[in-house]
Amino acid sequence: LEGMMLFGAFIAVAVTWWTGDPWLGLLAGVALGALLGGLHALLSITVRADQIVSATAINLLALGITAALIPSIWGQPGVSPGVDRIQALHPPAISDLPYLGPVIRDLNVLDYLGFLLAPIGFYVLYRTPWGMRVRACGESPEAAASAGVNVIRARYVAVILSGSLAALGGVYLSLTQVGLFQRGMTDGRGFIALAAMIFGKWRPIPIMAACLLLGFADAFQFRAQAVGLPLPHDLLLALPYLVALFALTTFIGRATAPAAIGRAYVKE
Template structure:
């Protein structure tokens, strides 16, 4: 019995075409901001001059103010935004990725035009103060985002960042007050974050409960518990239990004298310097060490990791705990570095914005940090606009951080892929 061998004629070649995937999120978001620019800058034009102030009277090196014509600046800015939008549409049409740097450039240009429009004829826009406030308000967001990156790179969705921040804030306030040491308060905040993470890890990894549900329940639990203890314990004797020492400011010699950059980055307290170290350590650890390789492997393909001898669930458990320690350290900033005392629900949803930074940053520690800085900038912008007497309604300024969060995650993030096993429990066969 003979079998015929199929022959493919030369005139009918097999052509394998690469599938093209186009994402229109970023171009559409760019277009919306161009429309906003047209409405603001031309529908409500402002004339005169706008002043940008780069140094304060206490700075050792003074820089001259930048004075620009308001209407001309807004026209130029709108043209540049339209060009960048056209570039984004072209890249998407060619099924090419819209670079993060293009997004950052677009945001900087738009913000320059918006500040010129909002500050026309009013008090000068304090650039150093704007950036300094951005870094300060971004500290808990950065720590929370780094904790989220560590946890989700290992395959566990960390919706409980809000609870970890709040627990860290509460415990650090009480511990630092009782001991009189901010250092003990920082350590206690990390322990509190770990304890919240233990519960998340136990239920989601050991008992296979839905990770999102566990995270939401933990947020509610920690919020209720800290509010109850604040009312029944801390508020009864605030001087004894809720008056922690503030983190001292440690300016770095020479570097702190650099105009703009010095006061913003190198005239801070220890928790900001720990933030710089944490960003580098998490990035280096994830992509340059065996620990990072193991962590990413259990988040991408736990079955393959298991076959080479990696204990998947144990790796996930301990790294979720590490993520909680990092986020808890961010919670300590509220009570030891910012407010100076604990109050009910003082994190005010910062954990959810940190989770949005993780998604916007595409589960990369550097990009998540940039996203956290963007949200911190949006939060501080409302304070600056109120100070210079901007015509922007105060109600809109209160909504600004959350509007930016929605646009960033829903519009600017483009195509993104979470770790393949993120949110999926692993059952060893």
């Protein structure tokens, strides 16, 4: 997740800088995420490499390649020039509402998409034949295969989609929050997303709730620094990670992962 987010953030800014169009940057980021998801699927499903090793390799590649390309493309180390961002929608009917308006008026299309993805993901995974097949491939691939499911294809599609969504998270950081790319700008958020998945017990709606909680902790540390809250600076910076660590240590024993998670499927 971390590496795919970082690659997505980088290529989105690079394409936006070249074309001047942040929407093309968004598409490029999502497409690269799909390619990286395909690479991860190739290594972990076809080659049957250890999934943790292949994921770590992608994370390290992302850190090294993006850091090396920044000075090669923009001639300056560590950070890119500013680019056009994806702008907030400012819906007139809602922006003027008391209390709610100031919160909603600065949201952009990716914010709304993020809220929609959880119920859409729930419906797809729990109410459609394809989603049930994917879940079966995660619980018992042998049983799914005996029922006629193409386990390899289902897993490939799932990993490629997850790569696209992870890269979309990186695009959100670079093209809506800051309008540039900075070395290592994901700053561990991919691992926080992994913690949210475990905290949410692999279910879309609880995962969204976990993301909102961890996002609140992340936003709180920025707001606390802005208003001069008398707390140590390092403690505020560590707050999102402390909340994620607390969630993991508290709930990881209660979270039931898919039975076949991390296990390669060998077609008989």
